[in-house]
Structures are given as structure tokens and as C-alpha cells.
Amino acid sequence: MYGNFDSTLSFLPGTNVLVMGGPLVSQTSADLSLVVRIEVQLVDAGGTVVEHCNGDGRGFSPAPDPGSHWVMAKSTNKVSSGQTVTGHGTAFDHNGDKVADWRAQVAIA
Numbered sequence: 001m002y003g004n005f006d007s008t009l010s011f012l013p014g015t016n017v018l019v020m021g022g023p024l025v026s027q028t029s030a031d032l033s034l035v036v037r038i039e040v041q042l043v044d045a046g047g048t049v050v051e052h053c054n055g056d057g058r059g060f061s062p063a064p065d066p067g068s069h070w071v072m073a074k075s076t077n078k079v080s081s082g083q084t085v086t087g088h089g090t091a092f093d094h095n096g097d098k099v100a101d102w103r104a105q106v107a108i109a
Contacts, residue, residue, distance in 0.1 A: 001031040001062045001100045003038070003070070005087040010109040018074050018108070020053060023067035024060055024091065024100075035059035036091040036099060038070055042079060042106075043086040050078045050085065060091075083108045 005022040020040055026032050038060055042051040053074040060070040079085060084107050091100040
């Protein structure tokens with residue numbers, strides 16, 4: 001299984017609620033039976049974690065390519081429109097074991 005981020009993350013109009021999401025893709029038939037918890041960190045250009053978010057126990061299931069789409073929202077004033085950050089996502093199974101890990105440069109719109 002692997003995940004990724006949408007190329008652009010955006011705020012809900014008129015709010016400070018940042019919507020984060022991307023595909024979660026299964027690579028084996030065993031992946032299809034998993035329900036995972038996703039944690040996300042947004043890291044600035046200096047390497048500092050500026051925001052952290054998790055699925056609050058809400059599970060996401062992968063799907064064959066192009067994958068299912070996971071989405072989370074976070075109220076924040078630590079990132080702003082026009083900023084580019086590195087997104088770091090991690091998926092954990094029901095035992096808390098890491099099953100996928102991904103990073104990507106993402107723009108905040």
C-alpha cells in the first residue's frame with residue numbers, strides 16, 4: 001500500500017480550516033482488507049513540523065490504482081495560502097503498526 005497528497009491543499013472558503021487529502025492505493029489483495037488510521041505532519045522549509053493531524057480513529061481503506069481518497073481537516077493558523085510545505089503521511093493498521101509512509105511537496109492554496 002502507498003499513499004500520497006493532493007498536489008494542492010486548500011482552506012475551506014472563509015475559514016482557517018485546512019483540508020488535507022490524497023490517494024491511498026492498495027498494492028496487494030491483502031491491502032484491500034485493511035482499514036488504516038492516517039497521521040499527517042506538515043513541515044516548513046526549515047524542517048520544523050508546523051502542523052500535525054490524525055484521523056481521530058476514523059479508518060480509511062485503500063483501493064486499487066488510482067486508489068481511494070482520504071480526507072482530513074484541521075483548524076490552523078500555522079500555515080497560510082501561498083506557502084509550500086512538505087507533507088508527511090503515515091498509515092497505521094489496527095495494531096498500530098506502520099503500513100505505509102509517504103512524503104510530498106504540497107502547495108497551500
